[in-house]
Amino acid sequence: MNVRKAHAGRIVLLTLVAILVAVPLYIALVAASHSPRDLLGQFPLLPGHQLGHNFASALVKGLPGAPPVWLMLGNSLLMALGIAIGKLVISILSAYAVVYFRFPLRMTAFWLIFMTLMLPVEVRFFPTYQVTAGLHLLNSYGGLILPLIASATATFLFRQFFLTLPRELVDAARIDGAGPLRFFFDTALPLSRTNIAALFVLEFVYGWNQFLWPLLTTTHQRYATIVMGIQGMITASQSFALPQWNLIMATAILALTPPVLVVVLMQRWFIKGLTETEK
């Protein structure tokens, strides 16, 4: 009886915390579903009827001085997919090279890649910006993606995974006459499926949520991403007689939905990816 009571108490407490955690999102939803005038007086407790209207208006028109949200969502999607896929491809190839071949400078190459772990874009953004500008990559998708796609974490994880595959697999493949590329596509790649899925979730969220890098390297609105664009919208909304918080909150919801959906729908792989980066 006592145990059951304690258990019920636990569920009540956890539910309360879950509600508290969701408050910022709920308030954004309420704001996004009203007209700007409704938000001036007493703050409404329930969602209004303008959600669709505000979403459509933000998506198609945006705010004067800021690009329409559909364009920024598209750019974010390109950037996130480019970064996630780019990181996976170059990391799996280099991990494969380091594990399955012996060649001069092998460990030098590995440590060079590993070093990038200590250089997140936030600490090297200033010199990296100068290099990117020198290569004429400002205001381009290449400039948004390439400087962020080297990944020590992904290389390290794929290396760890390849090291756990039994040597007999390679020997058997070689007896069958398979070369390194056949072995890669027929054996190593299919066996890495789960790792690839986990890392994809992590890197997609990383790419989608970038703020500083797109802010620095894109001055042309054509290349604006949604996460950096929200700042422009906040600034633009100051020029209105009524602050357009409804449109800004609608945009914020549109900006957070894709990565949250990816994490929630793929949480099994995502958790595997997160807890394995620990090793």
Next chain:
Amino acid sequence: MRSNDSSPFPQRWLPYLLLAPQLVITLVFFVWPTYDALSGAFYQSSPFGLGTHFAGLANFTALFTDPNYLHAFGVTALYAVATTLASMGLGLLLAVLTEGLLRGHTLFRTLFIWPYAVAPAIAGALWMFMFAPQVGPGTRLLIALGIHWNYTLHGHQAMLLVIALTAWQQIAYNFLFFTAGLQGIPASLLEAAALDGSGPIRRFWDVTFPLLAPTTFFLLVMNTLYVFFDTFGVIQIVTQGGPANATTTLVYKLYEDGFQNLNLGSAAAQSIILMTLVGLLTVFQFRYLDRKVHYQ
């Protein structure tokens, strides 16, 4: 590395070809900029913009005697410590409470992890609206409670706001790792302690908590790294470092000095200092992870 060190495949050029994309990116976007920063940190622009001259350690000594830079250090440290303590404490509490549930793990896990996926800048926008001066619903609540809330005027309120919203995001991450850590604790140990007659709280402090020490240490480093380097978006959206530099973190200061004041020598020196900091934290993390691997 493998104990059997003979090469599985004999090709001589293929490995270089496979490594090439990653190496080219690393050389162009990591090594070259780092070299630029290293050399730039020892130069200063001459007055009137007539080129640069070698300045030795002048950029570094200037930073460490600049009260604004030291202030940014203090701000970043306070921000990191407060956020880390709050989010790790709450993350652990939620993990322990969820772990003891008979059912509903997945539901609660989903309800607690989603803020992880929200971009710091977007989280900033949500919280900025909640606590916007005058109009924000949170602001109205605080004013009704008799608190003079205006984070654009009061530095400590601005700090509190960025700490609260960063902790809100980081609870998700800490919750996940503590959950993973709890699942790694052998049930037999806890049962043995229960048979010895210790209550749930004793069991937590005597058995569970010491076994979570590895996870706790790892999270300490990860949270510090996160607050130091991943919160630029939060600061830029919510406070722009203000009021009166109350929320100017090290990365934000680097952005201001490099991109707004165009003080290139100082920006390069600041980059070097930050790289050293990340380097130290990363080494800590790995030394410690090495030890953990030996335990298993």
